[in-house]
Amino acid sequence: MGNQTELHKPVQYWAAACGPIAMIMAGVxxxxxxxxxxxxxxxxxxxxxxxxxxxxxxxxAGLLIMCLSGGTYxxxxxxxTMHLNRVEGHFNILSIFQVVNAALVxxxxxxxxxxxxxxxxxxxxxxxxxxxxxxGWITFGGFxxxxxxxxxxxxVIVLRDRSNSPIFPRWYGYFTVSVAVGVLPAGLNxxxxxxxxxxxxxxxxxxxxxxxxxxxxxxFFVLLGVIRRQGEAEAFQNRHVDGAAPQ
Amino acid sequence: xxxxxxxPTRSDSxxxxxxxxxxxxxxxxxxxxxxxxxxxxxxxxxxxxxxxxHSRALLDPAIGFANxxxxxxxxxxxxxxxxxxxVGQEKAGRIALFATILCATLFIGIKVTxxxxxxxxxxxxxxxxxxxxxYALTGLHLVHxxxxxxxxxxxxxQSSMRARGARIRxxxxxxxxxxxxxxxxxxxxxxxxxx
Numbered sequence: 313m314g315n316q317t318e319l320h321k322p323v324q325y326w327a328a329a330c331g332p333i334a335m336i337m338a339g340v341x342x343x344x345x346x347x348x349x350x351x352x353x354x355x356x357x358x359x360x361x362x363x364x365x366x367x368x369x370x371x372x373a374g375l376l377i378m379c380l381s382g383g384t385y386x387x388x389x390x391x392x393t394m395h396l397n398r399v400e401g402h403f404n405i406l407s408i409f410q411v412v413n414a415a416l417v418x419x420x421x422x423x424x425x426x427x428x429x430x431x432x433x434x435x436x437x438x439x440x441x442x443x444x445x446x447x448g449w450i451t452f453g454g455f456x457x458x459x460x461x462x463x464x465x466x467x468v469i470v471l472r473d474r475s476n477s478p479i480f481p482r483w484y485g486y487f488t489v490s491v492a493v494g495v496l497p498a499g500l501n502x503x504x505x506x507x508x509x510x511x512x513x514x515x516x517x518x519x520x521x522x523x524x525x526x527x528x529x530x531x532f533f534v535l536l537g538v539i540r541r542q543g544e545a546e547a548f549q550n551r552h553v554d555g556a557a558p559q
Numbered sequence: 560x561x562x563x564x565x566x567p568t569r570s571d572s573x574x575x576x577x578x579x580x581x582x583x584x585x586x587x588x589x590x591x592x593x594x595x596x597x598x599x600x601x602x603x604x605x606x607x608x609x610x611x612x613h614s615r616a617l618l619d620p621a622i623g624f625a626n627x628x629x630x631x632x633x634x635x636x637x638x639x640x641x642x643x644x645x646v647g648q649e650k651a652g653r654i655a656l657f658a659t660i661l662c663a664t665l666f667i668g669i670k671v672t673x674x675x676x677x678x679x680x681x682x683x684x685x686x687x688x689x690x691x692x693x694y695a696l697t698g699l700h701l702v703h704x705x706x707x708x709x710x711x712x713x714x715x716x717q718s719s720m721r722a723r724g725a726r727i728r729x730x731x732x733x734x735x736x737x738x739x740x741x742x743x744x745x746x747x748x749x750x751x752x753x754x
Contacts, residue, residue, distance in 0.1 A: 482581030490588035497699065507691030509684065514599035515695050519592060 319542060327391035328535040330384045331528040337381035338421065339525075345374025350449065350512035354505045357438045360445055368432045375425040382418040385528075389414030389462070392531060395538050396466065399473045399480065410465035416458040424452040453511040453520065454501040463492035463527070479541075484534050487527075494523035566724040567645055567731065577641075578732030586739050589703065593743050596699070597750060600692050607688070614689035615751070617682060622673050623752035626666055627744060633662035634741040637711070641734040644727050649719075652730065656715040659737065663708035670701055696747055700740070707733070707740045 342348040346367045351360070364371065393411040397404050424447070431444035470478075470485030497509065498520040504510040511517060567575065576583065604611045640655025677683075677690075684694040714733040717726050 482579060483584035484581075486579075486582050486585035487588055490585050490592065493589070493702070494592050497695065504685065504691065507684070507688045508596070508599060508603075508695050509691055513691075514596060515699075518599075519595060522595070523592075 321539060321543070324391060324539045325536070327387050328532050328539065330391075331388040331532045331535075334381040334384040334388060335525045335528050337377050337384065341374040341377030341381065343374070344377065345371040347371070347374065350453070350517055352506065352512055353446075353449065353510050357442050361438045361441045364428070364431060364441060364445065371428055372432060375428055379422045379425055382422040385421065386415055386418035388528070388531075389417075391535065392466070395479060395535065395542075396469045398542075399469050399478075406465045406469050410462050410469070413458040413462040413465065417462060420451070420455045420458060424448045424455075427451070449511045450502050453517055454499055456495045456499050456520065459524065460492055460495055460499075463488050463495070467492065479538060480534060481537075484530065487530060491523045491527040495520050567727045578728050578735050582732045582735070586735060590739065590743070593696075593699075593746070596692075596696060597746060600696065600750065603688055603692065610687060611689050614687060614693075615754075618693070618752050619673070620752045622669060623748045626669055627748045629662050629666050629669070630741045630744050633659045633666075634738055636662070637734045637737045641730055644730045653715045656711050656730070656733075660708050660711050660715075663704055663711070666704055667701065667708075670697065670704075693751055696751065700743055700747055703740050703743065707737045710736055 339348070346363075351363060355363070389411055393407050393414070396407040396410060400407050427444045427448035431441050431448075467485050467488040470480040470488065471482065473479060473482075498516040500509055501511045501513075501516040504513065504516070507513055508515040567577070636655050637659045640652045640659065643649070643652035643655060674694075682690055684691050710733040714730045717729060719726075
């Protein structure tokens with residue numbers, strides 16, 4: 313009956329909590345950096361440079377917290393992958409596809425911050441500053457290509473589980489489909505200087521961050537249930553294998 | 560036999576959620592996304608009323624009205640189709656679903672023609688904030704039209720080897736999703752073309 317310890321439940325609960333923790337860290341980091349709400353893309357060169365240099369240290373410190381959240385998100389996704397593996401079985405193509413994309417999500421919330429670090433590293437000409445600022449925002453807000461596929465993989469795995477006692481609830485699979493749709497418009501932010509599709513717009517920013525945050529919190533609560541039930545299911549299976557009649 | 564295996568009929572004695580109950584998470588989340596966008600649109604409109612009024616005049620309400628009529632008709636047809644599936648007349652049900660898909664195709668055709676005309680006369684998503692919203696709202700809605708039509712297609716092409724209960728539940732889900740597509744358009748049409 314060693315399986316309760318083999319399941320490393322305390323580690324699992326901490327890993328699950330890392331989803332919301334990543335969101336909180338990202339939020340706190342961005343608020344510290346004065347990046348929430350995001351500055352308008354239509355701001356001119358002078359204004360942008362003044363903004364970046366006025367808050368140089370706050371931006372560096374806030375974005376460092378954002379950088380730390382990347383690994384937290386990966387740990388959370390690895391836990392999710394372990395449970396998606398249980399659904400998918402041995403030939404777990406989609407779970408691995410999912411975790412590879414999650415790792416790239418962890419990377420892409422870190423990488424664009426370095427554009428702002430480069431911009432603030434030494435005194436630079438305003439044109440270069442605004443270029444780096446554009447690179448940071450367009451990449452940070454618009455690079456949804458990996459998180460989109462992560463959501464698609466999660467949804468497909470969960471919805472393909474047709475067993476009588478599915479490991480993940482079906483509504484969670486359907487919810488993840490709409491989250492995948494909800495983040496997609498942000499990928500078009502390179503076209504717009506203002507309006508809902510710009511990097512600070514209703515569709516390209518606010519919908520995107522709302523979707524990502526609510527998915528992370530929902531997944532956290534779903535995972536709590538999955539972890540809690542895991543022991544029961546496995547204990548049941550062991551009894552069954554031992555030849556004792558279930559119940 | 561648990562509740563999930565029961566075959567849905569028209570005269571279910573106990574109240575029942577149509578389709579796969581979990582699928583309503585999808586429908587509600589999609590409606591929340593659109594609700595948020597409608598709210599954002601109205602806030603922006605309050606900031607710059609003259610611009611929105613002036614831009615709205617460049618849209619052709621007749622086209623919007625034609626699409627509204629199409630979707631309302633298709634919603635009635637899909638209701639009839641789901642009902643036929645429940646009473647066991649699946650052939651009639653399949654014909655109704657096919658007619659709904661035809662309406663969807665016509666809707667897409669009209670929408671694409673409208674986009675073509677607008678782009679040709681230089682009205683792009685970058686023109687102003689009204690047209691940003693016009694393309695964003697109708698474009699996202701169009702994605703849902705395509706998704707809904709695809710689901711209806713899979714619903715009517717379901718193998719008769721599948722359990723009847725599961726088959727009907729998928730038809731119900733596709734039908735409910737289609738009603739949502741219709742409902743969203745009924746808000747988008749007055750919001751963009753009329754108000």
